Amino acid sequence: MPLLRSWIDSANSATTPFPLNNLPHGVFSVGEGDLRCGIAIGDRVIDATVLEAAGLLRADPEADVLDAPYWNDFMELGPKAWADYRARLTAMLAEGADEATQDALTTFSVPLAEAALHLPFKVTEYTDFYAGKHHATNVGTMFRGAENALPPNWLSIPIGYNGRASSVVVSGTDVRRPWGQLKAPDAELPVFAPCKRFDLELELGAVVGQASSGPVTVAEAEDMIFGYVLLNDWSARDIQAWEYQPLGPFQAKATATTISPWIVPKAALAPFRVPVPARERPLLPYLDEATPGLYDIDLSVSLAPAGKAASTISRTNYREMYYSAAQQLAHHTTSGCPMNVGDLLGSGTISGPEKSARGSLLELSWGGKEPLTLDSGEARSFLEDGDRLTLHGTAHGDGYTIGFGDCTGRLLAALADPYAR
Numbered sequence: 001m002p003l004l005r006s007w008i009d010s011a012n013s014a015t016t017p018f019p020l021n022n023l024p025h026g027v028f029s030v031g032e033g034d035l036r037c038g039i040a041i042g043d044r045v046i047d048a049t050v051l052e053a054a055g056l057l058r059a060d061p062e063a064d065v066l067d068a069p070y071w072n073d074f075m076e077l078g079p080k081a082w083a084d085y086r087a088r089l090t091a092m093l094a095e096g097a098d099e100a101t102q103d104a105l106t107t108f109s110v111p112l113a114e115a116a117l118h119l120p121f122k123v124t125e126y127t128d129f130y131a132g133k134h135h136a137t138n139v140g141t142m143f144r145g146a147e148n149a150l151p152p153n154w155l156s157i158p159i160g161y162n163g164r165a166s167s168v169v170v171s172g173t174d175v176r177r178p179w180g181q182l183k184a185p186d187a188e189l190p191v192f193a194p195c196k197r198f199d200l201e202l203e204l205g206a207v208v209g210q211a212s213s214g215p216v217t218v219a220e221a222e223d224m225i226f227g228y229v230l231l232n233d234w235s236a237r238d239i240q241a242w243e244y245q246p247l248g249p250f251q252a253k254a255t256a257t258t259i260s261p262w263i264v265p266k267a268a269l270a271p272f273r274v275p276v277p278a279r280e281r282p283l284l285p286y287l288d289e290a291t292p293g294l295y296d297i298d299l300s301v302s303l304a305p306a307g308k309a310a311s312t313i314s315r316t317n318y319r320e321m322y323y324s325a326a327q328q329l330a331h332h333t334t335s336g337c338p339m340n341v342g343d344l345l346g347s348g349t350i351s352g353p354e355k356s357a358r359g360s361l362l363e364l365s366w367g368g369k370e371p372l373t374l375d376s377g378e379a380r381s382f383l384e385d386g387d388r389l390t391l392h393g394t395a396h397g398d399g400y401t402i403g404f405g406d407c408t409g410r411l412l413a414a415l416a417d418p419y420a421r
Contacts, residue, residue, distance in 0.1 A: 001271045003399035005095040007102055010042030017394065017403020018042055018112075020093055023086060024262035024404070025071050025227065028115040035069030035118055040262055040405075041093055045115050047108045056104055057092065059085045070122040071263065072342045075209035075226045082209070082226065086267055117261035117405070120229070121207060121342050123168045126257065127332060128203075128233055128249075128346035129160040131323040133277075135349040138363045155281040158323040158331045160348075161248050168257045168344060171230075171407045175256045177385065177414040180239035190242055194414035197237035197368070197382045200389050201349040202301050202359035204318050205231035206325035207263050208343035214336050218289045221329035224339070228269065228325075230260035230299075230391045230407035231346050237362055237382065257346070260391070260407040268402055272296045272395040274319045276327075287331065293324025297395045299350060301359070303374065306386025311375040313364060316350050316357040318393075385413040 004020040005012050011019050018024065018040040028038040028045050036049035051057040052066045059065050059081050065073040075082075092101050130136060133150075140149030153159070169175075177198055183190035209226025216224070233253065240252030275292040297318040304310035328345055349359040358364045361382050365371050368381035383389070391407040 001397060003397070004090065006041060006093050007095050007097055008042045008044060008093065010044070011093075013042075014399050015401055016042055017401055017405065019400040019402075020090060021397060021400050022264060022268045022402045023089060024264045024268070026120045026262045026405075027069050027071075027118040028110075029118065030110055030114055030116070037066040037069065037071060037074070038115070039089065040112060043112050044109045045112050046089075046093075046105060047110065050108045054108070056108070057085070057088060069118065070342075071120060072122050075121070075207075076211075076341045078210060079223055082265065083267065086265065117170060117172070119168070119170045119259070120261060120263050123165040123344050124340040124342035126163040126165045126168055126344045126346070127160050128163050128253065128257075129158055129323070129328050129348040131158050131160075131321055131328060131348040132350050132359070133322040134320060134351040134353055134357075135359060135363065138351065138358065142362075142367050155279075156283065158328045160328065160332070161253070163257065163346070164254050165344070167254055168259060169409075171258060171261050171405065171409070173256070173258065173409060174412050175234055175258070175409045176412045178236050178239070178251070178255045179414060179418060180236060180251050181242055182238045183242045192419070195236040195239055198411065199235045199237050199361045199382055200301065201233035201235055202299060202314060202316065202391055203231040203233055203350060204297070204299075204325075204347045204393070205229045205259055206329065206345040206347070208329065208339055208345065209341060211341050212333055212339045215333045216330055218287060218293075218326045218330045219291065221333070222291055222293065222326040224329060225266055225325055227263040227265040228404070229263055230393050230404045232258040232389060232391055232407055232409060233346055233349070234258065234409070235360070235362075256409070258407055258409045259344070260393075260404040262405045264402060264404050269295050269297070269395060271397055272402070276324055277322060286334065287327050289324060289327060293326045294319050294321055295395065297393050299359075300392045302390045302392070303380065304388040304390070305374065305376055305378055305384070308374075308376040308378070310388070310390065313372060313374075314357060314359055316352040316359055318347070318350055320350055320352050320357070321347055383411050385411055387411050
């Protein structure tokens with residue numbers, strides 16, 4: 001699909017992340033104004049809440065679904081309503097739209113530079129997966145050796161854990177270094193101290209737009225997914241090392257999960273579909289996937305020490321995943337677990353086969369044994385106070401780019417001992 005041209009000139013650049021082909025969904029405010037649902041195009045944000053109130057563009061003719069500062073009520077309408085709304089908005093923004101339409105959308109929009117961005121949807125539940133084979137192999141090799149790198153079940157099942165929806169924050173939110181129980185390998189007992197090995201994980205998050213009350217097929221799960229966000233699963237590696245046996249991640253993953261401010265709709269990513277990799281072990285039939293479930297999305301991570309320029313520390317691609325979001329979602333429902341509108345599924349760390357494509361500092365520094373040297377000359381094994389992490393994601397079409405907006409967060413120093421008396 002080539003670039004769809006708009007009467008908004010800034011949307012016609014090959015490098016803007018928000019061409020007419022994209023139309024991502026977010027929530028914004030201006031100054032002290034109310035939070036409203038918006039759609040990004042070029043260098044502007046269309047005020048979808050006001051368009052609905054004015055009767056110019058409604059997703060549901062009988063009810064307001066954009067009068068609350070999140071897209072959940074809209075998502076609940078289902079795939080046909082999503083497609084109809086997108087088609088009508090595309091026509092209103094396309095080159096050749098009539099003058100009255102252009103005047104209305106100019107009036108009911110604001111410059112993106114003036115908009116403060118907020119969580120684009122109400123996160124009802126959050127599940128994070130461990131579905132990148134290169135990441136799982138690297139981590140397993142570090143801790144168990146190359147012969148036992150992957151757990152016996154890994155090639156058969158999308159492994160995940162239930163996280164905290166309350167931990168999900170929008171890009172630009174500061175993250176504070178956590179306290180927790182730490183135990184050095186040569187120590188007899190743990191201590192309570194600030195995390196010393198705080199890390200990032202480069203992921204993509206799938207936003208569930210339809211509820212289910214029982215098991216669904218992979219094809220049905222695909223229809224339930226509304227869109228995608230960039231996701232940084234901040235991880236306290238030393239807390240995790242002590243706590244994870246026998247039940248897995250807990251406090252190590254509860255500090256924060258940062259997502260990008262725009263939900264890129266699945267329709268915008270359709271031209272970039274690619275299949276999952278060849279199976280090394282046949283999957284059980286319920287995980288069979290007829291539609292290619294991954295996407296060709298270039299991903300990168302930059303790290304900027306306090307007061308210093310940013311260095312790109314990783315470049316990879318979402319196509320490296322072993323399990324798709326639809327496979328993860330279908331597996332999630334096998335027990336009868338209900339899924340809700342607004343559920344968020346983290347892909348798991350997206351690493352590639354080369355060292356430069358590893359999606360976490362744990363891998364990039366090989367557990368701290370091989371520190372990175374940043375462009376500033378500083379070394380990093382894990383994050384230091386003041387570091388700012390930014391995740392980037394783009395899919396490249398014929399004369400256009402699909403972007404998510406940056407997914408960024410700055411690490412603040414730990415609080416004073418919260419239990420000191």
